[in-house]
Amino acid sequence: MATLSEPAAGTQLTPPAHRGIVRLTRDGFGDMTGRWRLVRYIVAADLKRMHADTALGQLWWLLDPILQMLVYYFLFAVIFQRKTPDFLLFLFAAILPWKWFTTTVNNAMNSIVVRQGLIRQVQFPKIVLPAAATVAETFSFAIGLIALAFLFVPYHERLSIWVLAIPLIAVVQLTFSLAVAIILAAANAFYRDVANVMGHLLRLLFYISPALYALWEVPNEGLRTIMLLNPFTVLLTAYRTVTWGTETVHHGTRPDFLALGIWMVISMVLVVVAVAIFKRVEPTFARIL
Amino acid sequence: MSEQPPARPVAVDIRGLGIHYDLRLTKRTTIKGSLVGLLRRNRNAPTHFWALRHLDLQMFHGEAIGLIGPNGAGKSTLLLALAGILQPSEGTIAIDGKVSTLLTLGAGFDQELTGRDNIALAGAFLAIDHVEMDRLTPSIIEFADIGPFIDAPVKTYSMGMKARLGFSIATAITPDILLLDEVLGTGDQVFRARSQARVRELITRARVVVLVTHDLSYVTEFCGRAILMEKGQIIHDGDPAETVDLYRRRVRESKLLAEGDAERFAKPAAPTPATP
Numbered sequence: 023m024a025t026l027s028e029p030a031a032g033t034q035l036t037p038p039a040h041r042g043i044v045r046l047t048r049d050g051f052g053d054m055t056g057r058w059r060l061v062r063y064i065v066a067a068d069l070k071r072m073h074a075d076t077a078l079g080q081l082w083w084l085l086d087p088i089l090q091m092l093v094y095y096f097l098f099a100v101i102f103q104r105k106t107p108d109f110l111l112f113l114f115a116a117i118l119p120w121k122w123f124t125t126t127v128n129n130a131m132n133s134i135v136v137r138q139g140l141i142r143q144v145q146f147p148k149i150v151l152p153a154a155a156t157v158a159e160t161f162s163f164a165i166g167l168i169a170l171a172f173l174f175v176p177y178h179e180r181l182s183i184w185v186l187a188i189p190l191i192a193v194v195q196l197t198f199s200l201a202v203a204i205i206l207a208a209a210n211a212f213y214r215d216v217a218n219v220m221g222h223l224l225r226l227l228f229y230i231s232p233a234l235y236a237l238w239e240v241p242n243e244g245l246r247t248i249m250l251l252n253p254f255t256v257l258l259t260a261y262r263t264v265t266w267g268t269e270t271v272h273h274g275t276r277p278d279f280l281a282l283g284i285w286m287v288i289s290m291v292l293v294v295v296a297v298a299i300f301k302r303v304e305p306t307f308a309r310i311l
Numbered sequence: 312m313s314e315q316p317p318a319r320p321v322a323v324d325i326r327g328l329g330i331h332y333d334l335r336l337t338k339r340t341t342i343k344g345s346l347v348g349l350l351r352r353n354r355n356a357p358t359h360f361w362a363l364r365h366l367d368l369q370m371f372h373g374e375a376i377g378l379i380g381p382n383g384a385g386k387s388t389l390l391l392a393l394a395g396i397l398q399p400s401e402g403t404i405a406i407d408g409k410v411s412t413l414l415t416l417g418a419g420f421d422q423e424l425t426g427r428d429n430i431a432l433a434g435a436f437l438a439i440d441h442v443e444m445d446r447l448t449p450s451i452i453e454f455a456d457i458g459p460f461i462d463a464p465v466k467t468y469s470m471g472m473k474a475r476l477g478f479s480i481a482t483a484i485t486p487d488i489l490l491l492d493e494v495l496g497t498g499d500q501v502f503r504a505r506s507q508a509r510v511r512e513l514i515t516r517a518r519v520v521v522l523v524t525h526d527l528s529y530v531t532e533f534c535g536r537a538i539l540m541e542k543g544q545i546i547h548d549g550d551p552a553e554t555v556d557l558y559r560r561r562v563r564e565s566k567l568l569a570e571g572d573a574e575r576f577a578k579p580a581a582p583t584p585a586t587p
Contacts, residue, residue, distance in 0.1 A: 033395070033405070033406040033407075033408075033410075034403060034404070034405050034406075035392070035395055035398065035399055035403065035404040035405075035406065036398075036399060036403050036404075037398060037399050037400055037401055037402075038398050057435075057438070059435055059441060060435040060436060060438075062435075063431060063432050063435040064432070064435075067421055067423075067424055067428065067432055070423070070424065070428070071421070071423040071424070074423050074464075137419075139419050140419035140436065141396070142391070142396060143394075143396070143419045144394075144396070144419060144433075144436050144437060145394055145395035145396050146436050146437075146438070305398045306333075308391065308396045308397050309332050309333070309397065310333075
């Protein structure tokens with residue numbers, strides 16, 4: 023006879039007890055770490071599925087960011103005749119992490135809804151779904167970095183040791199993305215409008231972030247200060263600084279660690295809040311989906 | 312363990328169970344709906360619907376219990392509560408053992424993944440140790456009997472194949488408490504016979520099986536106990552033949568009472584043409 027993994031003898035199912043934010047957060051993190059294998063399996067499934075039906079298959083991991091960059095390059099370098107030196111690298115350093123953020127948000131947002139059949143069949147911690155979506159997109163970002171590495175072949179004079187700071191910046195972004203992913207996954211389960219609204223919000227956020235332009239190109243100084251309230255102003259500028267450089271330094275250089283540190287702290291607080299809110303509404307999912 | 316009913320240990324102990332749905336949330340899935348609802352709030356409109364209320368029920372080791380009743384009686388809600396998917400709104404459920412569910416078969420499968428990948432994924436969702444899962448996989452594949460399709464994406468499967476794989480996974484892990492919702496009628500005649508043999512085997516291993524079905528012949532054939540539910544309440548609990556009789560009688564009565572409403576209740580036979 024089979025031995026079961028969990029001798030769950032004496033399970034007691036009761037109405038959800040009231041839990042404080044500390045308890046909710048601890049439970050939420052416990053779900054993610056305790057069911058790490060499940061997160062891994064979902065990530066593997068997501069990665070397998072991503073380009074499953076395409077002829078070029080795995081190649082799309084690289085082609086996707088490159089083609090997106092070429093579209094913007096065509097628009098700005100060919101049509102608007104932009105004079106920024108080494109524009110391709112300038113662009114790609116910001117487009118790649120931005121693409122990571124939008125795909126994370128979109129996939130995480132739908133992660134609860136697409137598995138609603140399963141949620142009504144099996145009891146498992148639902149927080150693993152947005153967490154897994156975030157991890158899966160991180161893989162796809164990591165592969166995109168390979169494309170970025172190739173860009174240093176023509177632009178090798180911009181390469182510096184600071185490029186090694188990319189993972190550090192990525193950790194700040196990952197933390198921020200995880201908070202957004204968890205919150206939106208829960209919100210979209212209640213109201214599908216969230217997905218529609220987010221499509222427009224993300225586009226707005228993209229244009230007010232220095233991705234297609236640089237912060238120093240914004241003419242109004244007051245506006246520049248306000249823009250620093252946007253985490254992607256700090257993040258995209260940091261990515262660009264370590265790979266492309268700045269207005270005056272024409273190679274990768276030191277990013278603004280203070281701004282990154284501040285956003286790291288804010289993101290960590292946001293993750294705690296997001297996990298607590300998610301755990302609070304989690305028992306409702308099976309009733310409303 | 313003794314086979315005598317009074318000496319059998321309690322496997323599931325339900326006390327004062329109530330489960331309600333919040334109609335404000337379930338009826339509207341858009342923000343607009345909620346806003347409109349706020350503006351035109353009807354003070355008398357009920358905000359909650361009790362799918363189950365004041366339910367007391369005990370299940371013993373070695374029992375196969377049939378749950379019957381009209382649509383909306385709360386049978387599926389009870390199964391979801393036993394599985395831990397729906398948390399009780401009031402009352403408690405004490406369960407001695409591991410629960411496995413087999414609700415709407417195949418709905419939980421990842422369409423793009425192969426059968427084999429789905430077995431691994433299902434194991435992870437069910438929190439089964441991966442070493443244990445590796446050990447079980449060959450027997451799951453063998454029992455599902457879908458041949459080379461096991462390495463094809465599930466989206467290429469027929470309904471019957473999905474059902475077979477789902478049944479095979481749910482029963483392979485030898486749960487202490489197995490919940491089945493309208494699954495015995497799936498698959499072809501051969502698989503049906505094998506799945507029935509498997510359910511019998513699980514029952515003899517002193518496990519609890521709870522079966523929800525509209526096919527009353529399964530209840531009298533399989534179950535040692537049947538429970539008739541209506542509107543979230545237990546109407547009758549006892550001998551299967553007796554309970555099925557009572558159900559049929561009540562269906563006839565309600566037909567006579569409300570000819571117009573009869574269509575809704577007159578579905579004691581399974582929607583799938585099950586030939587006994």
